[in-house]
Amino acid sequence: MLQKTFETPAEQEIATDLPTSPCYSPVCLHRCRCFLAPEPASGDEKDGALRYARNETIYARGDKALYIYKVLEGSVRLSRVYADGRRQIVNFHASGDVFGSEFAAVYSTTAEAINDILVLRCPRLCVHHLAAADPDVNRKRLMMLSRSLDEAERHITMLGHQSARQRIASFFLSLDAKIRRDGSYAFDLPIGRQDIADYLGLTIETTCRALSDLKRRRILDTPSRRQIVVRDHAALKAIAEGAAI
Amino acid sequence: MLQKTFETPAEQEIATDLPTSPCYSPVCLHRCRCFLAPEPASGDEKDGALRYARNETIYARGDKALYIYKVLEGSVRLSRVYADGRRQIVNFHASGDVFGSEFAAVYSTTAEAINDILVLRCPRLCVHHLAAADPDVNRKRLMMLSRSLDEAERHITMLGHQSARQRIASFFLSLDAKIRRDGSYAFDLPIGRQDIADYLGLTIETTCRALSDLKRRRILDTPSRRQIVVRDHAALKAIAEGAAI
DNA sequence: CGGCATGTTGAAACGTTTCAACGAGAGTGG
């Protein structure tokens, strides 16, 4: 279960796309175009989609980056594993998100299924081929990477100087923005406590305590393990932004 | 000196390049091509380069992202400033590096000169124009963004679960790889302690203590404030990777 | 040489981690 691709500072070369023959199959090209649409699954997209079971590895850090993926159902975590066994989750991806779209020769993170998932997979060479014909393809990839970078910078800032309670508050605020359905204040949490902890750079115990603290303050509620209700959005925001309380 | 663009979770829209007329001037186009070369300054590049004084702001987070920059001389820091006055440095850029190349409508970070610097500036629309003619332009931008994302992920992992001593060790290891000239084990540190602390997510005091600790262990030496000598590269690496010592 | 920014050290306060125990829920088989 542990990755062999440990984190060691300084290595990893960035390279251009891998030099093999592209795939011209119309099915494949059609599928690749789906990556450009920001929306989640649309009917025929699901043809040829892949299933992964909970905790299954989609690709590992260091693997040749041959494919680009799009989540159709379920959630995916991108992480780096360390020699000491600890794990840093770098990003989560939900339905509609594209991942593995980096430009390096090998994947920089390990991608795993959080629950049972359905993903679309497209060979990078195919995307490359598409990009030669349509300059918009690389523009869209630039946009996606740019957004990832922005999220990464926000993540850095959070880890750099937010307390445990602030991190939890920020985390649920962003989840709230991403996941919340129309009027309801409740949403399903697709991930477990350990994953939250590994994303926030905390231990699972500290994560629990911070959560309990927010529950005691009646800012959050967790009717069940995997459900979150944001009771006081304003207070949550105040805490995330550094209110003394 | 404080930015008005505070960090608040959730906002910032990503947009395509800004819709104004591009610049077709040959000088400008030539300059833009320089961005594609990974090398530092080359003779005629310096025509029309801009100077910024130490601590001067090149652009602020939230400003319209009109230009892409390349460092010719000196160092630049990219940071985000918080309501509480603290600052997280997201990245450093030295001679030869390109920055501000994100695809969003506004800059996601503030760029400041660490010392007196010389930079090349190119309108993004111009780059855009170039990209329409030459698909390689967007490929190169993809590569640069991809590398930035990889660095950001490494940064996240460091902030997520490395101790102060480990962070310092990792930091000097990567600096060593970047800056070191040929045979010598010493290199000049282009930045001050506060900048290091703000990058590592530590206070300046903790940074100092960790440094002193490594000096006591004879792993590092600082002949002067801005000079670093790596005495025991292997030990530094061992610490960065989590050695108990 | 003084003055000011920058860097360094110490001691107490604080927050997070660690280690340990316990609770709650989901799935399985009797």
Added chain:
DNA sequence: CCACTCTCGTTGAAACGTTTCAACATGCCG
């Protein structure tokens, strides 16, 4: 259907590391 088990989540108390506040040292520039 209940009891069993296993994983996941929660809480407590002590240990640990970082921050804070304060003082002092050093280097740089006028």
